Amino acid sequence: xxxxxxxxxxxxxxxxxxxxxxxxxxxxxxxxxxxxxxxxxxxxxxxxxxxxxxxxxxxxxxxxxxxxxxxxxxxxxxxxxxxxxxxxxxxxxxxxxxxxxxxxxxxxxxxxxxxxxxxxxxxxxxxxxxxxxxxxxxxxxxxxxxxxxxxxxxxxxxxxxxxxxxxxxxxxxxxxxxxxxxxxxxxxxxxxxxxxxxxxxxxxxxxxxxxxxxxxxxxxxxxxxxxxxxxxxxxxxxxxxxxxxxxxxxxxxxxxxxxxxxxxxxxxxxxxxxxxxxxxxxxxxxxxxxxxxxxxxxxxxxxxxxxxxxxxxxxxxxxxxxxxxxxxxxxxxxxxxxxxxxxxxxxxxxxxxxxxxxxxxxxxxxxxxxxxxxxxxxxxxxxxxxxxxxxxxxxxxxx
Amino acid sequence: xxxxxxxxxxxxxxxxxxxxxxxxxxxxxxxxxxxxxxxxxxxxxxxxxxxxxxxxxxxxxxxxxxxxxxxxxxxxxxxxxxxxxxxxxxxxxxxxxxxxxxxxxxxxxxxxxxxxxxxxxxxxxxxxxxxxxxxxxxxxxxxxxxxxxxxxxxxxxxxxxxxxxxxxxxxxxxxxxxxxxxxxxxxxxxxxxxxxxxxxxxxxxxxxxxxxxxxx
Ligand code: FES
Numbered sequence: 001x002x003x004x005x006x007x008x009x010x011x012x013x014x015x016x017x018x019x020x021x022x023x024x025x026x027x028x029x030x031x032x033x034x035x036x037x038x039x040x041x042x043x044x045x046x047x048x049x050x051x052x053x054x055x056x057x058x059x060x061x062x063x064x065x066x067x068x069x070x071x072x073x074x075x076x077x078x079x080x081x082x083x084x085x086x087x088x089x090x091x092x093x094x095x096x097x098x099x100x101x102x103x104x105x106x107x108x109x110x111x112x113x114x115x116x117x118x119x120x121x122x123x124x125x126x127x128x129x130x131x132x133x134x135x136x137x138x139x140x141x142x143x144x145x146x147x148x149x150x151x152x153x154x155x156x157x158x159x160x161x162x163x164x165x166x167x168x169x170x171x172x173x174x175x176x177x178x179x180x181x182x183x184x185x186x187x188x189x190x191x192x193x194x195x196x197x198x199x200x201x202x203x204x205x206x207x208x209x210x211x212x213x214x215x216x217x218x219x220x221x222x223x224x225x226x227x228x229x230x231x232x233x234x235x236x237x238x239x240x241x242x243x244x245x246x247x248x249x250x251x252x253x254x255x256x257x258x259x260x261x262x263x264x265x266x267x268x269x270x271x272x273x274x275x276x277x278x279x280x281x282x283x284x285x286x287x288x289x290x291x292x293x294x295x296x297x298x299x300x301x302x303x304x305x306x307x308x309x310x311x312x313x314x315x316x317x318x319x320x321x322x323x324x325x326x327x328x329x330x331x332x333x334x335x336x337x338x339x340x341x342x343x344x345x346x347x348x349x350x351x352x353x354x355x356x357x358x359x360x361x362x363x364x365x366x367x368x369x370x371x372x373x374x375x376x377x378x379x380x381x382x383x384x385x386x387x388x389x390x391x392x393x394x395x396x397x398x399x
Numbered sequence: 400x401x402x403x404x405x406x407x408x409x410x411x412x413x414x415x416x417x418x419x420x421x422x423x424x425x426x427x428x429x430x431x432x433x434x435x436x437x438x439x440x441x442x443x444x445x446x447x448x449x450x451x452x453x454x455x456x457x458x459x460x461x462x463x464x465x466x467x468x469x470x471x472x473x474x475x476x477x478x479x480x481x482x483x484x485x486x487x488x489x490x491x492x493x494x495x496x497x498x499x500x501x502x503x504x505x506x507x508x509x510x511x512x513x514x515x516x517x518x519x520x521x522x523x524x525x526x527x528x529x530x531x532x533x534x535x536x537x538x539x540x541x542x543x544x545x546x547x548x549x550x551x552x553x554x555x556x557x558x559x560x561x562x563x564x565x566x567x568x569x570x571x572x573x574x575x576x577x578x579x580x581x582x583x584x585x586x587x588x589x590x591x592x593x594x595x596x597x598x599x600x601x602x603x604x605x606x607x608x609x610x611x612x613x614x615x
Binding site: 309310311313314317318321330331332333335337351354386387388389390 | 422423425428429430431444452453454455473474475476477478479480481520524574
């Protein structure tokens with residue numbers, strides 16, 4: 001059977017280079033990096049080398065990189081850690097409406113349980129955050145702004161450098177103001193991660209979105225920013241994130257990042273035509289479809305399309321049976337039975353989220369894969385539509 | 400779609416072979432427009448309050464025997480909704496068809512059992528077709544001028560303080576709240592009004608029995 005994996009935004013395969021880097025630390029080099037003997041030191045050295053390698057890609061100092069268990073923990077730590085440590089200075093937070101839940105739910109928790117006030121920025125219909133809209137909410141008691149570098153569902157790339165620049169200016173003028181965090185998880189294989197160029201104070205990355213291992217991530221925290229730890233019990237990671245580090249994962253993530261950043265330009269150039277072929281193929285051959293998110297300011301690997309009048313989980317399972325693996329924003333696939341908050345944040349009604357499908361391309365994706373999807377999709381869509389009693393208003397798909 | 404599929408940490412996705420059979424080859428659904436609508440003498444329509452899905456059914460009832468000869472449907476719903484409605488259509492029309500009274504006794508639990516089970520999170524999809532069927536039976540009785548036999552499923556206020564109805568409790572149970580504490584978390588029922596809690600417990604037992612059977 002065909003094996004067309006188009007869910008790289010959820011997880012990807014481990015790159016051979018990352019696996020090779022990890023191998024010694026899964027078997028032979030088992031020492032604890034905090035131990036004072038040779039076996040510990042060897043492991044510690046490798047971990048610090050990985051830290052320095054990662055720092056070089058973020059254009060920051062090694063001691064500004066903190067290792068975590070992944071994107072969710074890094075996001076949580078950025079939001080909860082910074083806000084709690086800064087509470088004496090202010091109690092206002094700003095996030096976008098389509099952040100990852102790891103940011104959104106942490107921010108909502110601070111609002112509901114810890115007395116913070118929260119401004120939620122709505123994106124445009126095309127899924128872009130406008131810098132002026134963010135800045136209109138910034139006030140001296142704002143302690144943190146968090147906007148993702150690229151959206152995980154619709155792949156839209158946000159003007160982070162512009163927003164970061166404006167926030168820095170604001171701080172310089174007012175002698176107070178927020179720090180700026182960006183979740184860069186989805187962007188790591190494709191975009192420049194220099195924190196200097198992006199003007200960010202905190203950045204989240206994780207291993208599994210860049211062909212590294214799952215269960216490991218990092219948080220860049222600019223020197224001087226105070227952060228309250230989320231867990232306790234040791235001096236690892238400067239006491240901010242105690243617990244023995246997942247060294248194999250860290251070393252694998254560093255190797256994966258090195259490789260991903262090295263090939264990002266070439267890989268983007270390869271993927272953009274495939275992405276656009278898939279988008280155009282769907283929009284032109286299947287009626288009542290819409291592209292979610294801006295077509296230009298978009299990750300090279302992201303296609304997110306709504307097939308109106310049908311329900312995404314059913315389509316997902318039909319595709320699955322044909323060896324095509326994708327994901328959907330339908331309420332039916334979510335544990336909470338809520339439709340995608342990202343598609344709703346674009347001002348779309350429930351039904352558009354319900355019929356949304358995300359195809360995320362990756363290193364193994366070929367032109368043949370895309371043609372196969374374009375051949376398989378139309379009859380499946382037609383079948384599900386013929387079962388459906390719903391007709392979504394034309395205004396949601398007619399250009 | 401936070402990472403779309405991984406939002407569901409609690410349950411496995413995998414469906415039984417019977418579910419898959421009905422999902423990939425649904426029975427008795429209406430393809431496109433309904434042909435000869437005049438040959439059906441009852442129709443029902445229901446939306447799932449849980450996930451916003453929709454189901455429409457059409458019945459052809461033999462007025463002499465009150466047997467349901469045909470059960471046709473259309474849905475805007477997930478794999479489980481498609482499979483359970485397809486299975487329900489088979490169960491209702493096989494062996495000459497159930498009578499209206501027999502059909503009313505069909506519980507979502509029975510459909511699920513015939514399907515070889517559904518993931519717990521998907522129970523509400525089979526409830527969707529149970530409700531649409533009841534709605535259509537009422538429609539038949541309305542059209543055939545027997546309003547006294549209709550069973551109205553209107554909501555009844557249980558807790559006037561928190562404005563919670565029996566429907567709200569039903570929904571909570573369907574979404575997996577099987578204890579009074581969990582139902583309270585979802586609905587706030589009885590929090591400012593503890594005297595009604597015994598009645599709430601009674602309702603929870605009723606809905607658990609109705610949807611999940613006594614052994615659940
Ligand atoms: S119809 Fe939405 S979850 Fe089944």
